[in-house]
Amino acid sequence: MAEPSKVIHIRNVGHEIAEADLLQLLQPFGNVSKIVMLRAKNQALLQMQDLHNSVSALQYYSTVQPSVRGRNVYMQFSSHQELTTDQNSHGRNSDQESEPNRILLVTIHHMMYPITVEVLHQVFKAYGYVEKIVTFQKSAGFQALIQYQSLQEAMDAFGALHGRNIYDGCCQLDIQYSNLSELQVHYNNDRSRDFTNPSLPTEQRPRASQQGYPDPGGLYAFQQPGASYAQMGRAAMITAAFGGTLPPGVTGTNERCTLIVSNLNTDKINEDKLFNLFSLYGNIVRIKILRNKPDHALVEMADGFQAELAVHYLKGAVLFAKKLEVNYSKYPNITSAPDAHDYTTSSLNRFNSNVIKNYRHCCAPTKMIHISALPQEITEDAILNHVSEHGSVVNTKLFEVNGKRQALIQFESEEEATEALVSKHATSLEGNTIRISFSQMQSI
Numbered sequence: 001m002a003e004p005s006k007v008i009h010i011r012n013v014g015h016e017i018a019e020a021d022l023l024q025l026l027q028p029f030g031n032v033s034k035i036v037m038l039r040a041k042n043q044a045l046l047q048m049q050d051l052h053n054s055v056s057a058l059q060y061y062s063t064v065q066p067s068v069r070g071r072n073v074y075m076q077f078s079s080h081q082e083l084t085t086d087q088n089s090h091g092r093n094s095d096q097e098s099e100p101n102r103i104l105l106v107t108i109h110h111m112m113y114p115i116t117v118e119v120l121h122q123v124f125k126a127y128g129y130v131e132k133i134v135t136f137q138k139s140a141g142f143q144a145l146i147q148y149q150s151l152q153e154a155m156d157a158f159g160a161l162h163g164r165n166i167y168d169g170c171c172q173l174d175i176q177y178s179n180l181s182e183l184q185v186h187y188n189n190d191r192s193r194d195f196t197n198p199s200l201p202t203e204q205r206p207r208a209s210q211q212g213y214p215d216p217g218g219l220y221a222f223q224q225p226g227a228s229y230a231q232m233g234r235a236a237m238i239t240a241a242f243g244g245t246l247p248p249g250v251t252g253t254n255e256r257c258t259l260i261v262s263n264l265n266t267d268k269i270n271e272d273k274l275f276n277l278f279s280l281y282g283n284i285v286r287i288k289i290l291r292n293k294p295d296h297a298l299v300e301m302a303d304g305f306q307a308e309l310a311v312h313y314l315k316g317a318v319l320f321a322k323k324l325e326v327n328y329s330k331y332p333n334i335t336s337a338p339d340a341h342d343y344t345t346s347s348l349n350r351f352n353s354n355v356i357k358n359y360r361h362c363c364a365p366t367k368m369i370h371i372s373a374l375p376q377e378i379t380e381d382a383i384l385n386h387v388s389e390h391g392s393v394v395n396t397k398l399f400e401v402n403g404k405r406q407a408l409i410q411f412e413s414e415e416e417a418t419e420a421l422v423s424k425h426a427t428s429l430e431g432n433t434i435r436i437s438f439s440q441m442q443s444i
Contacts, residue, residue: 006054007078010044013037014071015109016172018163021068022046024402029057034083039109039174047083064397065441070360102154103178108142112170117193120144123166123173128153132183134192147183170356247362250312255304257285258329259311264295265320271341274299275348276425277418280437281313281362282306283349286334287341300334302351313364318415319422348426350437361437365418367394367411368439374405375430383407386429391416395444408444 030053036045048054117133129149148154162175185194189202271287283302290296301307315326392412411417425436
C-alpha cells in the first residue's frame with residue numbers, strides 16, 4: 001500500500017462524473033483543498049486539508065465500495081504528497097482560476113447524440129442573450145465556443161450548467177472560460193451561427209456529419225428531461241443504454257408486444273404484482289389474468305423491444321415458489337375490458353422518465369434489491385420490518401445520494417428478493433411511496 005498522503009487518487013472516473021460528485025464522497029471526512037480531473041485517463045486527484053482526513057476517508061472506503069452515478073470508483077493514496085500549482089493547472093481547477101469572460105469554451109463528454117448549434121442555443125439561451133456559437137471537433141472531443149452579450153450572463157451560465165447533462169444520462173457539459181475577446185463567424189449553418197447577423201451566407205459545400213451517433217428522434221433537450229421511449233428511435237435507445245451492443249440473446253428486432261405468462265401461483269399473484277415485476281423492463285399497457293386459466297396472464301408491453309427484454313430476463317425466474325414461463329402471445333394486444341387492468345396512464349410506469357438509466361439497469365432477478373424514495377428520517381429497522389416477511393435478509397445498507405435516502409437489501413435467494421419486490425414496490429412506508437428495483441451489485 002502506498003504511503004499515506006493528503007492526496008487521494010481516484011480511478012474509473014467516467015465523463016458523466018463531475019467534480020461535485022467526487023466532492024460528495026470525500027467532504028464528509030473534511031475539507032477538500034484541491035481537485036484535479038484527469039479526463040483523458042478517467043482519473044482524479046483530490047487533496048484533503050490534512051492527512052487525518054484522507055486516512056479516515058480511505059479507511060472507510062476500504063470497507064464500503066464507493067459508487068458515483070452507478071459507476072464503481074476506486075481510491076488509493078497518491079504518490080504525490082501535495083498537488084502543486086503546475087499540476088493543478090492541468091486539471092479542472094484551471095477553469096476556476098482563469099479570468100471570467102463572456103465567451104465560454106464548452107466540451108461535450110459522453111456524447112451519445114449529435115449536438116448542433118440549435119441544441120446548444122436552446123440550452124444556453126436560458127441564461128442570457130447568446131450572440132454567437134461556433135462548433136468544432138478537437139482531440140478533446142466535440143467542442144463549442146459560445147459568446148454572450150454580457151459577462152454576467154456567461155458567468156450565470158457557467159455556474160448553472162457546468163457538469164450538467166444536455167440529455168438524460170449523457171452529453172455532459174464541461175465548461176471553461178475562453179481567452180478570446182470576440183468570435184469570428186463567417187456562415188450561419190449547423191456548425192456556426194451569428195444571431196446578431198442573420199444575413200450571413202449558409203456555405204453550400206457538403207457538411208461532414210457527426211459519424212457514429214444515432215438520430216435522437218425528437219428527444220426533448222436540456223430543459224425537458226425524461227423523454228418517453230416513443231420519442232426516441234430504437235437505435236438511439238439501444239446505443240444509449242447498452243453502448244451499442246445488446247445483451248447476449250437479445251436481437252432488438254422483435255415487434256410483438258404482448259406476452260403470455262404461465263405457471264403463476266394463483267393464491268398469491270395479481271395484476272399489480274405482475275406489473276411491479278414486468279415494469280422493470282418497459283412500460284405496461286394492460287395486464288389480464290385469464291379466467292379460464294388463472295395460472296396464466298397476458299402482459300402487453302409498450303413495444304416489442306421492451307417485450308423482448310422481459311422474455312430474456314424473466315423466463316425461468318421463480319416467483320412464489322413457481323418457475324415462470326414467459327413467451328410471446330399470439331394476440332397482438334389486450335383488448336380493453338373490465339377484467340383487463342389498464343396501466344397506460346399509471347405514474348408508476350418506470351420508463352416515463354430516466355429512460356436511459358432504466359434500460360441500463362435492466363437485469364435478471366438478483367438477491368439484492370435497491371429501494372429509493374425513502375423518508376429522510378427512515379431507519380434500517382423500519383425498512384427491515386417492511387420487507388423481511390418475504391425472506392431471510394443477509395445484509396443491509398442505508399445511504400444517501402444527492403440528499404435522497406436509499407437502501408440496499410440483500411436476501412438469501414433471488415426468489416426471496418423477487419417476492420419482496422413484487423409485493424412491496426409502490427407501497428407506502430412512513431408516508432412515502434417507495435420504489436424498488438433489482439441491484440446488480442454482488443455484495444454490500
